Amino acid sequence: xxxxxxTPLQSEHRVRGVGNYLRxxxxxxxxxxxKPVYVASSWGGEEAxxxxxxxxxxxxxxxxxxxxxxxxxxxxxLFLRYxxxxxxxxxxxxxxxxxxxxxxFGRTVAxxxxxxxxxxxxxxxxxxxxxxxxxxxRLERADHLVAISSSAKQDAVRILGIPAExxxxxxxxxxxxxxxxxxxxxxxxxGRRYLLHGGAFNANKNQAGLLQxxxxxxxxxxxxxxxxxxxxxxxHLEWLVRERQKLGLGERVKHVGYVAAEDLPSLYGNAAAFVxxxxxxxxxxxxxEAMASGAPVVTSDCSSxxxxxxxxxxxxxxxxxxxxxxxxxxxxxxPGLAERLREKGYAxxxxxxxxxxxxxxxEVLLGQGRGEGWxxxx
Numbered sequence: 001x002x003x004x005x006x007t008p009l010q011s012e013h014r015v016r017g018v019g020n021y022l023r024x025x026x027x028x029x030x031x032x033x034x035k036p037v038y039v040a041s042s043w044g045g046e047e048a049x050x051x052x053x054x055x056x057x058x059x060x061x062x063x064x065x066x067x068x069x070x071x072x073x074x075x076x077x078l079f080l081r082y083x084x085x086x087x088x089x090x091x092x093x094x095x096x097x098x099x100x101x102x103x104x105f106g107r108t109v110a111x112x113x114x115x116x117x118x119x120x121x122x123x124x125x126x127x128x129x130x131x132x133x134x135x136x137x138r139l140e141r142a143d144h145l146v147a148i149s150s151s152a153k154q155d156a157v158r159i160l161g162i163p164a165e166x167x168x169x170x171x172x173x174x175x176x177x178x179x180x181x182x183x184x185x186x187x188x189x190x191g192r193r194y195l196l197h198g199g200a201f202n203a204n205k206n207q208a209g210l211l212q213x214x215x216x217x218x219x220x221x222x223x224x225x226x227x228x229x230x231x232x233x234x235x236h237l238e239w240l241v242r243e244r245q246k247l248g249l250g251e252r253v254k255h256v257g258y259v260a261a262e263d264l265p266s267l268y269g270n271a272a273a274f275v276x277x278x279x280x281x282x283x284x285x286x287x288x289e290a291m292a293s294g295a296p297v298v299t300s301d302c303s304s305x306x307x308x309x310x311x312x313x314x315x316x317x318x319x320x321x322x323x324x325x326x327x328x329x330x331x332x333x334x335p336g337l338a339e340r341l342r343e344k345g346y347a348x349x350x351x352x353x354x355x356x357x358x359x360x361x362x363e364v365l366l367g368q369g370r371g372e373g374w375x376x377x378x
Contacts, residue, residue, distance in 0.1 A: 001089045001091070002366075006059075007040060008096045010049075021113075024175060026358075028357065029361070032355065037089070039062070041063075077101065090105070091109060094109070094110045109143060112167070112282075113152065115156065140161070143166070144364050146360075146364055149283045149304035149308075151307060152283070171352060172285045172308075176292065178265065181293065181346065182266045182268065182269030185269065189270050195226045196228075196267065196290070197226070198228070198286045199278075199286060201232045211243050211247060212321035213325040216321060217328045217329060224332070226252065228253075229259050273332070281300075281303050281308075282304060283304050284307075284309070287309050292349035296313075297345060298328060300315065310344075313341065
């Protein structure tokens with residue numbers, strides 16, 4: 001039996017990257033005829049509802065409160081250990097940072113998204129640091145890791161000393177039914193010209209560097225705006241107001257608030273450019289989503305981002321605001337460049353499908369693809 005932890009589809013992660021990844025991989029897995037058993041929470045409420053493609057007869061539930069948040073990690077640990085004891089699976093697939101518990105009855109396969117805190121040298125407060133170190137130790141002891149990029153795999157080998165043969169790359173992908181060419185279409189067509197950035201507010205996202213770059217670019221394009229979207233806390237929105245005033249950008253910089261899923265391709269596709277100068281990324285999925293929607297892309301020349309972007313974006317040093325601004329000016333001013341990037345972007349995004357990601361993941365879960373090295377932990 002393959003047991004899959006689907007509680008990220010019921011927690012706050014359901015609207016974040018982990019939830020998106022798990023939802024798409026499992027949807028593709030079911031379409032391929034894979035029939036895992038799922039472990040889910042029975043804590044109740046609309047939030048606990050699983051996607052329709054998850055058959056109820058293959059869902060194993062156990063009690064799991066989600067609050068208070070201060071002891072969420074402990075709840076999760078006890079919940080999953082109880083589920084493993086009840087199900088005794090041959091393979092346990094742990095796709096969540098919070099859900100990596102070693103399977104005493106068989107193999108453990110975990111998804112590795114990134115090791116950004118270790119790379120940036122910031123593990124956070126003592127509690128967060130303890131969680132990251134515990135997570136790292138469990139990654140080292142898992143039977144196999146499914147890394148979302150070659151960059152993430154290299155980090156696991158270099159930082160944690162995990163043998164390369166115990167890490168298989170299964171890159172993230174684009175839902176091509178959802179993200180389609182949207183230039184001139186939808187809610188965000190026909191408005192003011194804007195550059196776009198998407199994602200949560202984190203140090204690795206480099207929003208401060210992007211603001212500095214826009215301050216250099218803005219005088220050359222008086223009507224241009226910079227729009228942010230993503231899950232930002234109130235204190236981060238307040239930071240944005242302070243920074244844009246400090247840089248003299250006024251109302252030309254804004255967070256657009258909640259964007260409905262059906263409107264996101266229009267938001268991407270009608271941007272003059274999607275600018276994503278992260279310092280570190282496990283993969284950089286917004287780059288591909290923007291490309292599939294029709295946005296020219298400027299992104300970083302480091303971490304996993306060259307993998308996602310290929311030759312379809314302008315790559316820049318994310319620590320150099322002048323370089324970011326110069327790339328933005330090229331897209332806006334160089335004849336034909338935006339359209340060339342747009343066409344290359346469509347082709348690049350088309351290379352990544354969730355079906356391929358699911359197939360590679362199941363090679364690992366079923367112990368196939370031994371050239372990648374199915375090596376049990378010691």
